[in-house]
Amino acid sequence: MDNMKEQKECLMIIGEWQVAKELCQEEAQRFLGENGQGAIHVLSGDEVTELQVLEKLKTKGIFPGKKVVIFKEPEFFLSNKKRQGPEKRLKNALNEGKTKRAARLLARILREHDLEAGHLLKGPPNILTSLSKTLSIDKQQILMLLEEHMDEIEKASLNYAPSGGKRLLSWIKERGTGHALHNLLIIQMEDAPSNSSLFDQYKKHLRVIDLRLNKKGKKGEGASLSLFIKKLLEKQGRRMDRGALELFTALVGTSSTSAVKNELQKLLLTGKDKIITAEHVQSLVTRHREEEIFRFTEALRERDLGRCLKSLHQLTLQNIHPLVLLSALRNTLLRIYALKESAKLLRIDQRCSYNQFSTKYWPLMKKALSEHKIAFATKMHPYSAFVHYRSSFDRQELEDMLEGLSELDLALKGSKVEGPLVLERFVFRYLGHDNSQGNLGRFSR
Numbered sequence: 001m002d003n004m005k006e007q008k009e010c011l012m013i014i015g016e017w018q019v020a021k022e023l024c025q026e027e028a029q030r031f032l033g034e035n036g037q038g039a040i041h042v043l044s045g046d047e048v049t050e051l052q053v054l055e056k057l058k059t060k061g062i063f064p065g066k067k068v069v070i071f072k073e074p075e076f077f078l079s080n081k082k083r084q085g086p087e088k089r090l091k092n093a094l095n096e097g098k099t100k101r102a103a104r105l106l107a108r109i110l111r112e113h114d115l116e117a118g119h120l121l122k123g124p125p126n127i128l129t130s131l132s133k134t135l136s137i138d139k140q141q142i143l144m145l146l147e148e149h150m151d152e153i154e155k156a157s158l159n160y161a162p163s164g165g166k167r168l169l170s171w172i173k174e175r176g177t178g179h180a181l182h183n184l185l186i187i188q189m190e191d192a193p194s195n196s197s198l199f200d201q202y203k204k205h206l207r208v209i210d211l212r213l214n215k216k217g218k219k220g221e222g223a224s225l226s227l228f229i230k231k232l233l234e235k236q237g238r239r240m241d242r243g244a245l246e247l248f249t250a251l252v253g254t255s256s257t258s259a260v261k262n263e264l265q266k267l268l269l270t271g272k273d274k275i276i277t278a279e280h281v282q283s284l285v286t287r288h289r290e291e292e293i294f295r296f297t298e299a300l301r302e303r304d305l306g307r308c309l310k311s312l313h314q315l316t317l318q319n320i321h322p323l324v325l326l327s328a329l330r331n332t333l334l335r336i337y338a339l340k341e342s343a344k345l346l347r348i349d350q351r352c353s354y355n356q357f358s359t360k361y362w363p364l365m366k367k368a369l370s371e372h373k374i375a376f377a378t379k380m381h382p383y384s385a386f387v388h389y390r391s392s393f394d395r396q397e398l399e400d401m402l403e404g405l406s407e408l409d410l411a412l413k414g415s416k417v418e419g420p421l422v423l424e425r426f427v428f429r430y431l432g433h434d435n436s437q438g439n440l441g442r443f444s445r
Contacts, residue, residue, distance in 0.1 A: 015211025322419030
């Protein structure tokens with residue numbers, strides 16, 4: 001078999017993991033064959049080094065057969081500006097409860113500081129204290145990783161080396177000799193780096209599949225949005241007319257493959273018509289977004305952390321811009337604050353029923369709000385006003401949250417951290433524990 005053909009067997013798939021995952025699995029199964037004998041290993045570039053990937057490719061498995069290694073987001077393609085340091089990733093892993101991942105990241109940090117794991121446990125306590133301060137992590141967390149995952153740390157430490165990418169490229173070039181022929185490498189990246197000579201070298205020896213949506217429709221820059229939608233719908237025996245396609249792209253956007261795919265799946269699940277029209281798109285995509293934003297603010301108002309995070313995840317999948325959610329947060333908090341303040345001013349009994357509120361108190365509150373030029377609250381439906389007014393947040397909590405919104409706004413606009421994560425942290429900060437304690441807060445006092 002031709003050597004170049006062997007080299008081209010290895011793959012590079014460019015696109016969001018949510019979309020690329022399915023293709024990675026299909027290519028892996030195709031390589032493994034109908035019997036499916038072999039193993040599939042998924043390695044993340046922010047956890048493993050180039051040497052660890054090479055070790056996985058070169059090491060024979062316990063059982064005979066082929067092997068597929070899927071290498072996600074290799075760090076050696078990222079610039080120093082875009083590369084997140086292992087210290088920050090370590091803290092994130094600990095916060096998420098991913099202790100094995102944290103252990104591997106700790107191993108990399110120890111190597112970079114010329115420290116040995118065993119010396120931290122048996123050496124002078126000031127070394128551990130110094131490392132704790134450097135990483136801004138509690139000493140007990142470091143000790144937990146050392147005691148519970150020492151094997152993982154030692155293994156990762158032995159295979160640590162700066163990820164230059166050249167050694168893995170050499171393996172790809174030499175593939176086809178010995179047992180390497182029985183192992184397949186698939187590299188997955190969300191996006192392609194710009195002005196990278198290393199990336200260009202990799203492309204020469206890999207079969208490249210680009211799943212990114214292309215706004216401009218230039219040949220060779222990825223599948224166009226219309227072609228992507230057409231192919232996905234054809235698999236289900238459906239198609240979308242031109243008007244529907246234009247409305248769909250206007251509502252969902254063209255920057256996120258996963259968002260487009262998620263919304264298409266909803267259209268497929270909720271209707272049986274062969275042709276998807278603009279009416280289908282308008283009724284589902286727009287309505288679904290509005291309903292989910294309502295669920296998000298409702299969960300916030302009711303201090304339900306689980307529901308709030310679930311809605312936030314759904315809105316992220318729908319590609320809703322974080323600043324839209326910031327606006328919804330602000331509106332909800334301002335309504336609660338304004339209604340509680342007017343109720344306090346009028347000395348309204350918070351234990352009143354909805355009938356009492358709507359017939360007796362709401363007209364008085366609307367008048368008071370109008371006099372203070374708080375027009376946005378006077379336009380609310382009586383029941384909406386009632387549930388906002390009955391929210392268990394007290395005055396101090398609301399003022400703290402409203403003050404925190406300015407920091408949240410700056411973080412969403414200027415932080416390197418992704419918008420959904422910034423919003424999650426805000427929600428955790430204020431809903432992570434219930435301060436209501438079964439009462440209606442300080443506004444009733």
